[in-house]
Amino acid sequence: MSAAKDQILSRIGDNTAVVGVVGLGYVGLPLAVELARNGYRTLGVDVSERVVDGVCAGHSHVQDVSSEVLGAFVGEGLLSATTDLSRLAECDAISICVPTPLNKTKEPDLSYVVSAAQAVLKTLRPGQLVILESTTYPGTTRDVLLPILEQSGLAVGEDFFLCFSPERVDPGNPVWHTRNTPKVIGGVTAACMEAGTALYGSVFDTLVKVESAEAAELVKVYENTFRMINIALANELAQACDKLGVDVWGVIEAAATKPFGFMKFTPGPGLGGHCIPLDPHYLSWKMRTLEYKTRMIELASEINAEMPEYVVRKVADALNGARKAVNGSRVLVLGVAYKRDIDDLRESPALDVIGLLQTRGAEVVYHDPFCPEIRDDGHTGLAGLPMRSAALTPELLRSADAVVVVTDHSSVNYALVAREAPLVVDTRGVMRSVRGPARVLGLSTSSREEREEPLDFAHAEPIARRA
Ligand code: SAJ
Numbered sequence: 001m002s003a004a005k006d007q008i009l010s011r012i013g014d015n016t017a018v019v020g021v022v023g024l025g026y027v028g029l030p031l032a033v034e035l036a037r038n039g040y041r042t043l044g045v046d047v048s049e050r051v052v053d054g055v056c057a058g059h060s061h062v063q064d065v066s067s068e069v070l071g072a073f074v075g076e077g078l079l080s081a082t083t084d085l086s087r088l089a090e091c092d093a094i095s096i097c098v099p100t101p102l103n104k105t106k107e108p109d110l111s112y113v114v115s116a117a118q119a120v121l122k123t124l125r126p127g128q129l130v131i132l133e134s135t136t137y138p139g140t141t142r143d144v145l146l147p148i149l150e151q152s153g154l155a156v157g158e159d160f161f162l163c164f165s166p167e168r169v170d171p172g173n174p175v176w177h178t179r180n181t182p183k184v185i186g187g188v189t190a191a192c193m194e195a196g197t198a199l200y201g202s203v204f205d206t207l208v209k210v211e212s213a214e215a216a217e218l219v220k221v222y223e224n225t226f227r228m229i230n231i232a233l234a235n236e237l238a239q240a241c242d243k244l245g246v247d248v249w250g251v252i253e254a255a256a257t258k259p260f261g262f263m264k265f266t267p268g269p270g271l272g273g274h275c276i277p278l279d280p281h282y283l284s285w286k287m288r289t290l291e292y293k294t295r296m297i298e299l300a301s302e303i304n305a306e307m308p309e310y311v312v313r314k315v316a317d318a319l320n321g322a323r324k325a326v327n328g329s330r331v332l333v334l335g336v337a338y339k340r341d342i343d344d345l346r347e348s349p350a351l352d353v354i355g356l357l358q359t360r361g362a363e364v365v366y367h368d369p370f371c372p373e374i375r376d377d378g379h380t381g382l383a384g385l386p387m388r389s390a391a392l393t394p395e396l397l398r399s400a401d402a403v404v405v406v407t408d409h410s411s412v413n414y415a416l417v418a419r420e421a422p423l424v425v426d427t428r429g430v431m432r433s434v435r436g437p438a439r440v441l442g443l444s445t446s447s448r449e450e451r452e453e454p455l456d457f458a459h460a461e462p463i464a465r466r467a
Contacts, residue, residue, distance in 0.1 A: 004159050005191050007127035011092050012198045015039040019199070020091035022116045024051050024081060027133060027167040028097035029062045029070075030178040035095075036073040037179075038203050043091060044081035045119075055081035063172055089123035093131070093199050096120070097167060100134045101274070106281050108137060110144060117148040124152040129161040129195045131185075135220050135279050137286035140164075141213035142188055157189030163196035164213040166220030172342060182206040186216030224279035225297060230265040231276070232300035235307050238267035241444035248444040249429040267443050269406045269427040270307035270349025272338025277304070277347050308352035311443075314425050315357065315402055318441050322423060324401050327361030332390075332400035334417070335407025336368045340428075343370035350406040351380050358383050365400075367392045369411050394420040403438075405430055 011017035017040055021032040024046040035042040046052050054061050058071025073079035088094055098112035113134055120130055130149065132141050141164040146156055154160050165185040170176055183204040187193030193209065201207050210216050234252065241248035248267055256264040271277045280301065284294040316326050336350035337343055345351065351374070354364050366374070368389050376385035390396050392412065397403065397420035405417075408428035417424060418436025426432075431440045 002158050002191070004126040005161070005195060008092055008129050008161060008195050009198055011127075012195075012202065017041075017092040017199070018043060018090050020045055020088050020094040021097060022046075022088075022094060022119070023097035023099075023112075023134075024048075024055060024062075025097065025099070026062050026064070026171050027169045028095070029055070029060065029065050030169060031095060031097060031133070031167075032079055033065055033069060033073060034179050034203050036076075036078040039078070041077070042073075042079045043087060044079065045083070045085060045088065046081065047083060049083055052081040052083050055079070064169070064177065085119040086123060088120055089125070092127060093129040093195075094120055095131045095133055095165075097133045099274075100136050100278075100282070102278050102281055107285055108282050110136065110140065113140070113144065114148065117145050121148055121152055124149055124154060124160055126154060126159040129163070129192075129199060131163045131165050131196055131200070133165055133167045135166060135224075135275065135282065136217055137221065137282040138214040138217040139286060140217060146188060157191040161192040161195035162188040162213070163192050164216040165196065165200060166216060168220075168223075171344075179203070180205045182208050184208040184210060184216050184219045186210040186213045188213050218283075221279050221283040224275050225283055227265075228271065228276050228280045228304065229296055229300040230263065231268070231271060232303040234265040234267040235303050235310075238443040239310065244444075245446060246444065247442065247446040249432060249442065250446075266429065267427075268307065268349070269311045269353055271304040272346065272348040272350075273344070274346045277301075308349050308356055311349075311353055311404065311406070311425065311427050312356040312360070314427075314441060314443070315404055316360070318423050318425050318439070319402055321439075322401070325361075326357065329362050329401035330399060331357050331362045331364050332396065332403045332421075333357075333364060333366040334368075334392075334403060334405045334412060335409050335428075336366050336371050336374065336389075337407050337409070340408050341370070341410055345371055345374065348407070351382065353404065353406055354387075355380070355382050365390050365396070367396070367412075368407065369409055392416070397421040 019035045019040045020043045021028045022045045024044045032042045032044045044055055058067055058074045060067045060070045096116045098116050101109045103109045132145055146162060156162050163185055165183060168181045183200055185196050185200055185207060187196055197207055238248040255262055280297045284297045287294045319326055319329055333350060333354055336348055338348040357364050372389050374387040402423045403421040405426045405428050408430040414430055415434045418434040418438045421438045424431055424438050424440045426440055426442050
């Protein structure tokens, strides 16, 4: 065994290892806390002074990390933070948890990963373990990160150790947290894998070892591509149901009663967030370099990207039914975050819906209890920014020619909407559980007569067998 491997394994084994976490966002900060919880002296490194000062003061900026827990580890001296990248020299292991966005042409932007790797290179020494956590295309660890680190003249698997272990953080998930979510890991060499599993095996409840760093990279993009494609199928089903005059929600709820071989996804106004719309493009980009066209990904992305336009056509049809044009109408958008009960606007389809309505001459206002303001970040292309969330009052609802439910936050009073709004286009199926005078159109509209109560398949009672 190399002396370097001896050293890292022994320091992990007796908890004397110092572990660095580069990037203290929704992935890095929870990871740093779990490392500290396991007794490792943990050094968070971030480019943001505000983030670093906050962590050092024991103030958490991440919803899944309580300031009380963070403050305790900071107080014990187990967790600290710095903007000084040269302090990575103190670390025996370094986890890189930086963003991997797409650029304007939907190609991977590895600039944050490369910057982090160059910082690690400056202080790379024998015995260090480096683990990349950022979601990326298969081959990044070996073909991008490794060459940078090898500029040190050190040999991977001998002097230093390199793994990929994808983050699987689901912010706000009440059940699955950093520690108890099974953690996939793959090494560039067998010795790398040994070092990586020694560290992560002491922090995570379950390790999922795969054959290589590439396999680990692929697991993550596959997980989210699977999700994106199935959401697209649900969106295509909604459009098919609309043509057939069938309520898509009833179809999906009935299909979801199948106890095997089915996984429920729901249609919506489009695809938001910083994972699902992006991760599949990492895979399709990589496969294009290998002369392979990932047709499923391209087609599914197209279907999801069309949903905001489909929703705005639904609004136009609904207004038309009331002898109104979109142009000059006042439209209230309910919910602008990219998914329910969070405050994140990244890639939110609501921004596309608002932009399309404005382009057609509508006056758009919105209400979102989680997003008090839509600021002008130079990308949204919306008019009249900043827009501020309007209070959801009967007057506001009555003043709208149409209300569009884009994001179905749980705290919104949909009964009030059904009572006061003249017309609602519901892209989330949330109005199905309330009754009122409002005319409600869904993503697909059943041509059957209005039922008193919607059929509720989710609680279908077993048929009582005659004795
Ligand atoms: N969406 C639908 N229909 C669905 C599910 C989602 O239209 O059936 C939409 C959402 O409204 C949202 C977008 O897709 O706009 C993404 O939603 P998401 O539930 O996938 O949430 P994300 O983007 O926060 O995805 C994260 C991912 N976690 C990681 O990458 C570690 C994803 O793998 C998780 O499955 C997901 O959280 C989750 O389950 O919450």
